[in-house]
Amino acid sequence: QVQLVESGGGLVQAGDSLRLSCVVSGRTASTYSMGWFRQAPGKEREFGAAISREGVTTYYADSMEGRFTISRDNAKNTVYLQMNSLRPEDTAVYYCAASTRGLGTTASRYAYWGQGTQVTVSS
Numbered sequence: 001q002v003q004l005v006e007s008g009g010g011l012v013q014a015g016d017s018l019r020l021s022c023v024v025s026g027r028t029a030s031t032y033s034m035g036w037f038r039q040a041p042g043k044e045r046e047f048g049a050a051i052s053r054e055g056v057t058t059y060y061a062d063s064m065e066g067r068f069t070i071s072r073d074n075a076k077n078t079v080y081l082q083m084n085s086l087r088p089e090d091t092a093v094y095y096c097a098a099s100t101r102g103l104g105t106t107a108s109r110y111a112y113w114g115q116g117t118q119v120t121v122s123s
Contacts, residue, residue: 002026002112004096009117012086016121020081022096022114029077030054033099035110036070036081038092038119045095047105049081059105063089086121093118 008020024032035050049070050059058070069082079096094117097110104110 002032002098004098004112004114006094006096006114006117009094009119011120011122014087014121014123016086017082017084018086018119020083020094020096020117020119022079022081024077024079024098028074029072029079029098030074031100032112033101033103034070034072034079035097035099035104036079037095037097037107037110038090039095039116040089040092043092045107047107048094050103050105051079052103057103059103061105083119086119088121088123091119091121 003025005023036048037045039045048061048064051070055072067085072079096114098112099110101109
């Protein structure tokens with residue numbers, strides 16, 4: 001059974017930075033392409049960033065491009081999302097997800113999900 005556990009969320013001010021972590025257990029992380037999604041109150045879950053199994057290829061939503069960086073350390077079975085220049089509109093629950101179907105931006109491609117970590121950005 002694959003499990004994903006996110007951490008690193010919190011309450012910060014606009015312009016601050018946070019680094020989210022997602023630890024994969026049950027299977028080797030390099031088995032999966034990984035993604036970060038987020039869901040703000042009253043909104044649908046949206047794609048944020050994705051990284052290929054070996055970390056060579058990355059995709060970003062336009063809202064994250066240039067401010068957020070996805071990375072992974074397969075030796076630690078961990079995926080990261082470095083978030084810089086945070087804005088109030090980045091406030092959401094952030095979810096880590098794992099895909100065996102390759103890299104993608106749609107939630108349906110990802111079979112495994114974490115419980116999420118709350119990020120709140122005050123103005």
